[in-house]
Structures are given as structure tokens and as C-alpha cells.
Amino acid sequence: GQNIDQPTEMTATEGAIVQINCTYQTSGFNGLFWYQQHAGEAPTFLSYNVLDGLEEKGRFSSFLSRSKGYSYLLLKELQMKDSASYLCAVIQTGANNLFFGTGTRLTVIP
Amino acid sequence: DGGITQSPKYLFRKEGQNVTLSCEQNLNHDAMYWYRQDPGQGLRLIYYSQIVNDFQKGDIAEGYSVSREKKESFPLTVTSAQKNPTAFYLCASTYGQGYEQYFGPGTRLTVT
Numbered sequence: 001g002q003n004i005d006q007p008t009e010m011t012a013t014e015g016a017i018v019q020i021n022c023t024y025q026t027s028g029f030n031g032l033f034w035y036q037q038h039a040g041e042a043p044t045f046l047s048y049n050v051l052d053g054l055e056e057k058g059r060f061s062s063f064l065s066r067s068k069g070y071s072y073l074l075l076k077e078l079q080m081k082d083s084a085s086y087l088c089a090v091i092q093t094g095a096n097n098l099f100f101g102t103g104t105r106l107t108v109i110p
Numbered sequence: 111d112g113g114i115t116q117s118p119k120y121l122f123r124k125e126g127q128n129v130t131l132s133c134e135q136n137l138n139h140d141a142m143y144w145y146r147q148d149p150g151q152g153l154r155l156i157y158y159s160q161i162v163n164d165f166q167k168g169d170i171a172e173g174y175s176v177s178r179e180k181k182e183s184f185p186l187t188v189t190s191a192q193k194n195p196t197a198f199y200l201c202a203s204t205y206g207q208g209y210e211q212y213f214g215p216g217t218r219l220t221v222t
Contacts, residue, residue: 004152008150030207030208031208033210033211040198040216040218041215041216042200042213042214042215042216043153043200043213044213045210045211045212048208048210050208087152087153089153091207091208096141096158096160096204096206096207097143097155097158097168098153098155098211099155100145100152100153100154101152102150102151102152103151103152
């Protein structure tokens with residue numbers, strides 16, 4: 001089976017840095033995705049980690065530790081438009097299917 | 111422009127009626143997926159298809175049916191057997207394992 005844990009809600013200030021954590025337990029692991037989802041819209045891809053370490057892409061970075069079953073998404077220089085839900089999803093070995101966490105709703109305040 | 115389309119965006123039905131949600135992609139992806147999202151919840155997998163004429167049940171397939179007669183199309187039927195069909199339905203597709211899933215804009219189904 002699979003289990004993914006993320007904080008339900010977070011609040012951060014415009015211009016600041018925020019870290020959204022994700023822990024997972026899965027029988028076989030073949031990568032972790034982060035998606036952004038604005039209310040009422042489709043999720044959009046942010047990052048994919050399959051090896052340990054940090055992947056940086058502009059203001060967004062994602063980190064993975066497979067031995068700890070842990071990932072985080074780091075958002076820098078927060079903007080109001082970053083207010084959204086951030087979904088952590090893992091893919092199991094041999095499967096194409098993603099298993100999603102419940103998501104973290106981030107609110108950016110002025 | 112390549113992408114995934116879902117129609118309609120909003121759908122209203124009476125209880126007891128079957129309803130079919132459309133999903134079309136022109137990305138030449140082999141794999142397609144249907145998810146359901148309830149308020150404050152993550153995405154839950156209903157059905158998926160790795161290739162034409164083949165599909166598999168996901169975690170919550172009861173009360174749903176699908177077909178995959180063409181590579182581009184993966185319609186989902188919500189039957190009257192689905193106990194709580196009101197939800198936001200998302201279709202997705204991908205090249206394969208290790209590649210991101212691309213999502214359609216979603217269909218919000220309300221059954222009264």
C-alpha cells in the first residue's frame with residue numbers, strides 16, 4: 001500500500017520563502033512529482049525527483065531523500081499568484097500510476 | 111496546439127441517470143487516466159489505460175465504466191450505481207513511466 005502525508009494548510013508572506021514537506025511510505029518507489037493546482041483548475045507539473053538531492057527550477061526547488069521517504073518543495077520570493085494547493089505524488093516501481101497526497105493549501109498574504 | 115480537452119466543464123444530472131464525460135488528447139500519449147477529486151481531498155484514481163483496447167481499475171472503480179477504442183479518446187461513464195457521483199473529474203495522459211502526467215481542465219459533475 002501507499003501513504004503520503006502533507007500539511008493541510010500553510011500561510012506565508014509575499015516575498016518570503018516557504019517549504020512544503022511530504023513524507024511517503026510505498027511498496028516500491030520510482031519517483032516523486034510535485035504539482036500546483038489553483039482552485040477549480042487542473043494540476044500543473046512543477047517537478048519530478050527520482051534520485052536523492054535537490055532539483056532547482058527558477059523560484060521552485062524540490063528535494064528528495066529516498067532513504068527517509070521524504071521530499072520538500074521550496075518556493076522562493078513568494079508571489080500572490082503562488083496561492084494554490086501543492087500536491088505531492090509518488091509513482092511505484094513497475095507502475096505508471098501516480099498516488100497523490102491530499103495536498104497542501106498555501107495562502108500567500110501581503 | 112497539443113493538449114487534453116474535457117467537455118463539458120460543468121454537468122448537471124438527476125439521480126439515477128448515467129452520464130458520460132469526454133476526454134480527448136492529441137499528444138500521442140499511450141497512457142490515459144481518470145481521477146476524481148472531492149473538496150479538500152487529493153486525486154483518487156478511477157480507471158487507467160496503458161494502451162488502446164485495454165484498461166484497468168484504479169482505487170475507486172465501482173460505479174464507473176470506461177472504454178479505449180481510440181488512442182486519442184478515453185470516455186468515462188458515471189453510472190447510477192455510483193453512490194456519490196458529485197465531484198470534480200480530471201482526465202490525464204502521459205508518454206509513460208517517469209514522465210509527467212498532463213491534465214485536462216476537468217469536469218465538475220453535480221448530481222441531484
